[in-house]
Amino acid sequence: METRHKFIFKDARRLSHLDNESIDLVVTSPPYPMIEMWDGVFARQNPRIAQFLEEGDYLNAFEAMHSILDDVWQELFRVMKNGAFACINIGDATRTINNRFQLFANHSRIQKKCFELGFDVLPLILWRKQTNAPNKFMGSGMLPAGAYVTLEHEYILIFRKGKKRIFASPEEKLNRRRSSFFWEERNSWFSDVWDFKGIRQEMNDKELRDRSAAFPFLLPFRLINMYSVFGDTVLDPFLGTGTTALAAIAAGRNSVGYEIDESFAVHVKKMIEKEKFNLNNYNLQRLKKHIIFTEEYAKEKGPLKYTNNYFGFPVMTRQEKDLMLVFVKNVEEIENGILKVSYFEHDYVKNLPINKDAALEHLELKRGVQQSLVI
Numbered sequence: 001m002e003t004r005h006k007f008i009f010k011d012a013r014r015l016s017h018l019d020n021e022s023i024d025l026v027v028t029s030p031p032y033p034m035i036e037m038w039d040g041v042f043a044r045q046n047p048r049i050a051q052f053l054e055e056g057d058y059l060n061a062f063e064a065m066h067s068i069l070d071d072v073w074q075e076l077f078r079v080m081k082n083g084a085f086a087c088i089n090i091g092d093a094t095r096t097i098n099n100r101f102q103l104f105a106n107h108s109r110i111q112k113k114c115f116e117l118g119f120d121v122l123p124l125i126l127w128r129k130q131t132n133a134p135n136k137f138m139g140s141g142m143l144p145a146g147a148y149v150t151l152e153h154e155y156i157l158i159f160r161k162g163k164k165r166i167f168a169s170p171e172e173k174l175n176r177r178r179s180s181f182f183w184e185e186r187n188s189w190f191s192d193v194w195d196f197k198g199i200r201q202e203m204n205d206k207e208l209r210d211r212s213a214a215f216p217f218l219l220p221f222r223l224i225n226m227y228s229v230f231g232d233t234v235l236d237p238f239l240g241t242g243t244t245a246l247a248a249i250a251a252g253r254n255s256v257g258y259e260i261d262e263s264f265a266v267h268v269k270k271m272i273e274k275e276k277f278n279l280n281n282y283n284l285q286r287l288k289k290h291i292i293f294t295e296e297y298a299k300e301k302g303p304l305k306y307t308n309n310y311f312g313f314p315v316m317t318r319q320e321k322d323l324m325l326v327f328v329k330n331v332e333e334i335e336n337g338i339l340k341v342s343y344f345e346h347d348y349v350k351n352l353p354i355n356k357d358a359a360l361e362h363l364e365l366k367r368g369v370q371q372s373l374v375i
């Protein structure tokens, strides 16, 4: 198996390298309107934004920033296949302008636009990001009628273009079954509140990730596993440091990324070079967690009914019998801005012990497996 990953350092308002209906999934996080760190990025794309902000005209500033994003959402609708999902991570903003402290509800503005564009709006995920910062409470302290609740969450908006995707041929059906996730993963991934508290921001240099507001690897990794199958093409129109591309590599999907800031090109390249083999830890960790789950479940409720055809361990449902995971074998740059990735399949973990203690020991031997990862 092989995948390709393409990086295009251009404005995503025109996805001119992409054909109509060529994309299977979008996972992205745009710059957040009305959050100060992104003012300059928006103003460079529409200079009137700087003027609106200077004049305290928050209504027009908010609208002008969103109208840049609107053009991207419209392009997504063009390039996505029927039945494809789009997952958009966005936070609301709070800001004082003209001495008025207000919430700017980015998530509802984007939902409204995508609804108007013809996307089906699906239940969203609240990504809880608890903070312990000493200044987290704003306003009048302990005195009533002047304090504000703290924003400690962001959103993952979920949309679909058109009706449910159809997997018609026997090959498509098998590929879908091979791309399935574990029963216990379904139970936590498809909850509407995600809490990644406590996970280490494990990749890349922290300063760069802060500057680019990168999301944690697990966010695109989960979404890609939830909403696409092996060999699909995932698009991130706001690529930043390339987290979505990394997650697509780890999950055995192709990817395309657009990014307006060309200075990220060198960082994306460096990060993929540095992380390419660490990526296998995520799927190893999924296996490890599954083996632990099966033992604990068996102890409490009796053995699981089915056996996985590739790994030989028990699984909860018939749908997981063909579940497969892929492991990166090699990453090479075949052209400037295009990577080719080859994979090991289940043979990467052949002789996987199905006993919990042995599994732990075996997997621990794989260099760099991180105990604390939440998958």
Ligand SMILES: C[S@@+](CC[C@H](N)C(=O)[O-])C[C@H]1O[C@@H](n2cnc3c(N)ncnc32)[C@H](O)[C@@H]1O
Pocket: 010, 011, 012, 013, 028, 029, 030, 031, 032, 041, 045, 212, 213, 214, 215, 237, 238, 239, 240, 241, 242, 243, 244, 258, 259, 260, 261
């Ligand atoms: C929130 S960051 C994305 C971070 C990314 N998810 C990561 O993990 O690194 C948003 C990115 O969108 C880029 N951007 C802003 N406007 C753009 C546009 N019109 N087209 C393409 N990229 C754009 C910014 O330069 C920034 O890198």
